[in-house]
Amino acid sequence: MADVTMPQLGETVTEGTITQWFKNVGDAVAMDEILFEVSTDKVDSEVPSPVAGVVTEILAAEGDVVEVGQVLCRVGDADAAPAAVPEAAPAPEPVPVPEPEAAPSPEPAPAPAATPEPEPAPAPDPVDAPTPATTDGLILSPVVRRLIADNGLDAGQITGTGLGGRITRNDVEQVIQARAAGSTPEPAAPAPAAPTAPAAATTAAPAPVAEAPRPAVGARDQVVPLNNIRKRTA
Missing domain, CATH: 4.10.320.10 (E3-binding domain)
Incomplete structure (x- = not known):
């Protein structure tokens, strides 16, 4: 018979909660077949059977908080019967006590009609544990x-x-x-900015200054010296 315990699912995990049983007492189970699912504050995990056999005992119910290393169920050989619940010892039969003779009493009044007891509700059909x-x-x-x-x-x-x-x-x-x-699309890269053309420097060159024409001296011109009269007149 093998004991199935709460596994250590992390260095800091000390306990877990049983969320679901996949097997009942008396069910056959194969090696590495899932027995139950346990949830911790770190991870949820399914615990398989270490051996093949029959589930003989379930020691924790769904919703129970169990500590690491605690025995949760037992798996026995295939021909092993599940643990039987001990029957209660029969109660001893009461010893009859002789009743004393009672004096005659007046006739009692008629008793009211007895109210019929309600029939008990039928028990719900057991629900089989889901298999993986x-x-x-x-x-x-x-x-x-x-x-x-x-x-x-x-x-x-x-x-x-x-x-x-x-x-x-x-x-x-x-x-x-x-x-x-x-699936999230990456943002498109921004388009490069167009280069700005440099402003052309337009500096006008100063216009050349034209020289005044000089009177040309012809070959036929003759210079006459002034005499005294012409000097005075001039």
Whole structure:
């Protein structure tokens, strides 16, 4: 018989909460088949059976908070019967006591009609614990299967990090986050600014100053010296 305990799921994890049982007492279980799912403040994980056999005892219910190392169920051989609940010892039969003779009493008044007792409500039919779904040979819990179906993922493309390489909820959420990050378009690079043409320097050169024409001395002109009369007249 093998004891299945609460596993150590992290260095700082000391306890966890049982969220779901996949097996009941008396159910057959194969080696590495999922027994229950446990949730901690760090990660959710599915715990498989270490051996093949029959579940003989379940020591914690769904919703219970259990410590690391605590025995949660026991798995025995396939021919082992589940632990029987001890029957209560039968109560001793009462010894009849002779009744004393009573004096005759007056006739009692008629008793009111007895109210019929209500019939007890029928007990609800037991609900079988869900078994993990399989996809292409992969064993998936209902939580993981629902995440894969809701997000349109392919279970065969997801790498499992759980016990025995099983796909956990954390594995599916990482794939969803990676796909969302890859679909965001990158911002377009800004167009380069057109170069500004430098202003052409237009400095007008000063116009040349034309020289006044000088009277030319012809070859036929004759210079006559002034005499005294012409000097006085002039």
